[in-house]
Amino acid sequence: MMQPIFLHKHTKSNFQSFVIRHAKVPHLYNKWHYHKEIELLYVIKSSGTRFIGDSIQPFFDGDMVLIGSNVPHFWQNDEAYFKDDPNYVAEVVLLQFEEGFMGNALSLPEMLPIKHLFAKALHGIQFYGATKDNVAALLMDIAYQEQENKVIILLQMLDIIAKSEECHLLSDLSYIMKLPVHSSERIQLVCAFLLEHYKEDITLSEVARVANMTEKAFVVSSKKSTQKTLGQFVNELRISHACKLLINHNHSIGEVCYESGFNNLSNFNRIFKRITGQTPSEYQQKKLPFFIVRS
Missing domain, CATH: 1.10.10.60 (Homeodomain-like)
Structure with a gap:
């Protein structure tokens, strides 16, 4: 295929180190794109086909994936989500953060599992089982927490998924994309x-x-x-x-x-x-x- 487009991140204020959104929309963003932020997407309700790097797979309610920095991706909903049917509404929780959101903390020895996680995320990672359930509960909680508690919960989530074996790499290649928009x-x-x-x-x-x-x-x-x-x-x-x-x-x-x-x-x-x-x-x-x- 051709080149994906670079997409600017969701807007965050100067008082935020990451973006969290719990959203209900007619359908998911279906343009082939990439951005420098690492993204964790939890699909509460939606179905279709998921494209991450060179991976093409169906997705359903409960799908959870971590996408690394500059990895091209998009979600194509099933046809029913484009027919203005109130029974077909996509509900997701989206978390975006830059790899350096913790400053120099990522260089600490204790952060090595998380550093390795970010490298693996260049393939796209799908989570399942108890890992997915535990992280989903934290995602639903973090969106409504006070700002000072959100970073603590985010670190909890990263610790869980960094140590988990209930995961699967999606893309065969590490897509570190720094591509022009022209195509x-x-x-x-x-x-x-x-x-x-x-x-x-x-x-x-x-x-x-x-x-x-x-x-x-x-x-x-x-x-x-x-x-x-x-x-x-x-x-x-x-x-x-x-x-x-x-x-x-x-x-x-x-x-x-x-x-x-x-x-x-x-x-x-x-x-x-x-x-x-x-x-x-x-x-x-x-x-x-x-x-x-x-x-």
């Missing part, structure tokens, strides 16, 4: 096109035309930015959709295969296992978090 409109066009048409037979020429590039230039740019081919990107979108169907709906494996854009069941099973590490039937039975298996 940002192209990726919006390409992402919008792929999200609308990924169930169809998509050709390289079609996508290159959407990006207003030659096929050769698009292939080079896409591989450089995402380390994926167009086919890999589309397959991950399709498998992400398949996972949502397997978890939330009473569909047969065959129905999920064709509803997700595949026209061959054996090919669907092979690609599903390659991406998730398990067969569709195993995934449906376990209903485990969606993790991409890296070769």
